[in-house]
Amino acid sequence: MILTYGIIAAILLIAELVYFKIADHFNIIDKPNERSSHSTIVLRGGGVIFALSMIVWAVLMVVQGNDIVPYLPFLCGLVMICTVSFWDDVHSLPDSVRMVVQIVSTLLMFWSVGLYAAFDSWVWTVVVAAIALFFCVGATNIINFMDGINGITAGYAFAMLLPLALVNRSLDKLGMTSGAFIEPSYLVVAIIGVLVFSIFNFRPKGKAKCFAGDVGSIGIAFIILFALGRLMLMTKDVTWIVFFLVYGIDGSLTIFHRIMLHENLGQAHRKHAYQLMANELKMSHVVVSLLYMAIQLVVSLGFIYLCPDTVLAHWIYLVAAGIVLAVAYVLFKMKYYHLHEEYLASLKMK
Numbered sequence: 001m002i003l004t005y006g007i008i009a010a011i012l013l014i015a016e017l018v019y020f021k022i023a024d025h026f027n028i029i030d031k032p033n034e035r036s037s038h039s040t041i042v043l044r045g046g047g048v049i050f051a052l053s054m055i056v057w058a059v060l061m062v063v064q065g066n067d068i069v070p071y072l073p074f075l076c077g078l079v080m081i082c083t084v085s086f087w088d089d090v091h092s093l094p095d096s097v098r099m100v101v102q103i104v105s106t107l108l109m110f111w112s113v114g115l116y117a118a119f120d121s122w123v124w125t126v127v128v129a130a131i132a133l134f135f136c137v138g139a140t141n142i143i144n145f146m147d148g149i150n151g152i153t154a155g156y157a158f159a160m161l162l163p164l165a166l167v168n169r170s171l172d173k174l175g176m177t178s179g180a181f182i183e184p185s186y187l188v189v190a191i192i193g194v195l196v197f198s199i200f201n202f203r204p205k206g207k208a209k210c211f212a213g214d215v216g217s218i219g220i221a222f223i224i225l226f227a228l229g230r231l232m233l234m235t236k237d238v239t240w241i242v243f244f245l246v247y248g249i250d251g252s253l254t255i256f257h258r259i260m261l262h263e264n265l266g267q268a269h270r271k272h273a274y275q276l277m278a279n280e281l282k283m284s285h286v287v288v289s290l291l292y293m294a295i296q297l298v299v300s301l302g303f304i305y306l307c308p309d310t311v312l313a314h315w316i317y318l319v320a321a322g323i324v325l326a327v328a329y330v331l332f333k334m335k336y337y338h339l340h341e342e343y344l345a346s347l348k349m350k
Helices: 002-025 048-063 069-090 095-113 122-145 152-169 184-201 213-235 238-260 273-280 285-305 311-349
Strands: none
Touching: 002 048, 002 184, 048 069, 048 184, 048 213, 069 095, 069 213, 095 122, 095 213, 122 213, 122 238, 152 184, 152 213, 152 238, 152 285, 184 213, 213 238, 238 273, 238 285, 238 311, 273 285, 273 311, 285 311
């Protein structure tokens, strides 16, 4: 399998380089503005490699004679949501169009997750599907909003995919008897896609060859949420959401902050904690991205290896970790947000 994965990495690397030629030819670029954390023109949409990695994985499954049928609704949803997201990267689409596609694609994902067959009552199926849909669409957009500096999307994706892969290999040690929750090669190929993208994006400010674009951030969110959903359904444990905790706290509290400020949530901004670090505090993009990745890995690995395998312990760990991160976020904002206010005031004076 090592040789196979090496070939896949080579294929994805070549595919990314070919995309750069296409993006350069058709002028698919990201121009900086006053809300941006970058100052140079960069190719947009390099994150298309995430969707391509799943297509390559599907081909691998077929070649190996594995059953790909259960994954087809997910793959259809992935292609649909990434196609629309890529088009939005090139030419802006109405929010309503993107939202409808996200909802339909997520409902297709639930089919492959096995959600519709998990309950005897259709009422419970509808209720759980509605809650899951709200979470998945919200999480997808938070991951998209958090894609604002070099390396953060790739780093955080790795910080989520690695714990998922570790759990997938060791469910027996966690008291599970039904085996892996997802085909192991799925997570490995997804990680390879992230690593290939990192070669061109996980760089200091001004050095990135490409940005993920909506196609990348939304695509990798879809890929991760599918695996996370299968894990939750198999274990009947929603506390695995802890793998998303750092982004969840930053994203949701920033939205709440903007609501308090009576801002238009659809308008671009620079109020996330990572943006304050990169812009107002002048921290390196690489350092900030590594910080977010490291914090999430510590939280996730602690949950896997240190937290007792009981429902109560899982919930206590999730709530406690959430409170610690939320308090850290609030204290950070209280200390440094005035710098962002000064930045906004300087814009008004120009």
